[in-house]
Amino acid sequence: MHHGHGDDGQDPKEKIDYKATFRLLSGLIKTRKGPFLLAFVYMVSATLLNLFIPMIAKFVIDTAIPGRDPKALLLAAGVYIAATLLFLFFNYLQVLQLARAGQDLIVELKQRLLAHMLTLDLEFYSSMPVGRLNARVQSDTSTLYALFTNTVITIVNDLLMFGVVFCVMAFYNLELTLMLMPVFPVLAVFGWVFVRVTSPMFIKVRKLAAEVPGFLTEQLNGIGVLQAFSREAGTSGKMEDLNRRKFNAEVNVEIYTVLFFLSIVLLHPAATAAVFNFGGKMVIEGKLTVGVIVLFVLYLGFLFEPIFRFSEHLSVIQRSFSSGHRISKILALRPALTEQAKPHYLTSVRDSIDFRNVWMRYSEGAGWVLKNVSFTLPRGKSLAILGETGGGKTTVTSLLFRFYDFQKGHIEIDGTDIRTLSLGSLRAAIGLVQQDIYLFPGTVMDNLKLMDTSIPDSRVHDAIRLMGIEAFFKKHPLGKKVQEKGANLSIGEKQVISLARAMVLDQEVLVLDEATSNMDPHTERLITTAIKNLLRHKTVIIIAHRLSTVRNADRVMMISGGEVKELGTHDELLAMDGLYSKYYRLQFGEGE
Ligand SMILES: Nc1ncnc2c1ncn2[C@@H]1O[C@H](COP(=O)(O)OP(=O)(O)O)[C@@H](O)[C@H]1O
């Protein structure tokens, strides 16, 4: 199977932004200096104890044995065991401390990422599938966990260890130490090549790692459709293809990682051989003691240990930076819809909602979806919007919520530009009942309160009584469990629940967007009464096709192709003998 380079869906030449990522990571550490420092102290203590051990060997070989001193031997053995035990103890402390600090950091990062994502516009969510976002929050943050619990501190520690070992070796014999020097430039070149070659590979792996759950979520969300059309095979085929590509990418990365590791592993015996050869000669020449050779061989192990580890770390670092890069990209996104520095708080609608000559399009290049739309909705009154599918009805209401911004004209509440209002207060004042309703897992009661436990049950009962829909909730008791996405309720039933929810939340203005379009005649009759009651209490915009509902509204607006064609009361529009009256006659079977 062959794939072109562009099929990741995104920029195939994307580079990791190391600076931004580093800023993100160092910011996270900065607030936890204490815990990380403590872990570091434990780690350094363990390392220093470890470095002490070759000196004991040298002491035994060069001092205790030649001196024929059994007491010194016993002492050396005792010190060795004590040092080892202490080493293990500090190791234990360090692992524990790091795990704690690391988990804490990841929790904060996840929280920050999630909180940030919740502020982003709906536009962001339409371009970013839920599954992929999920991968960002879950797997990308977990990758960073490895970096923080281990890598960062180990690297600092290893650098220190490397320096100390080097100095100790140079202290015992400078000449032999200098002979080992050529190893390091070779090492640096290997490392550089490794980073260059694998960094795009790591990005690719991360991308695919997000694509797999992304695809899976999309497909499982549409499982009903897939099964109805017998398309399961196609889905699992695509899934396999995706998984295979991820597999290949992972294997490629692994191959280079292992090659890099092996090339470094080979440097260790090379250096050891050099010590045997040159060091041995120096012993023969009487320039060196046997103990120093043993010390060098042991220290070479210590010297290479951080190098080996670093080669492993390099892949963790690469992985983490590509994860961190993707996280910081999301954190850098700013909502396109912004509030001004000191927004006005909308406490209540006293006067009216006004649209004046509003023009709107969803993107630069696209055509106008709303053209010069104007209307006034006085407080306590209702406006019905009617028109063909795609005519722009929902868009009118989306603008009122500021889900999107418009390009020309004015939208005002009590004469105040809605763009100067705080988004939170604006949206809190307006309730929405949509066509496709999302219910959360929980009971019917939970959903009526929209998970707000501070709302007393009595308010729910009052709302139901006020709307006159007690019968419905006899059939669907408030304690009934709602399954995920409300799967155990029909669309009509969900609409009744969401209407009641709007009443419970007691918002001043209510937008009903085809909220009764999926009900059977019986339920609709029930709801028509409920809506009649709602209209009496609230300021309402109602998008509907049924004239039985529209008739109850104070005014009717006909929209077609984004333009307001007719606006007036039911009787006025009927008298105009235009679009509305045609619509009316069609529905009552009097049409041509
Ligand atoms: N999020 C969106 N991005 C781009 N175009 C959109 C979006 N939402 C709606 N549209 C387009 O805007 C037009 C009006 O849509 P809408 O207001 O939903 O119509 P209605 O509610 O009257 O059926 C349609 O042509 C639709 O394709």
Ligand SMILES: [Mg+2]
């Ligand atoms: Mg619509």
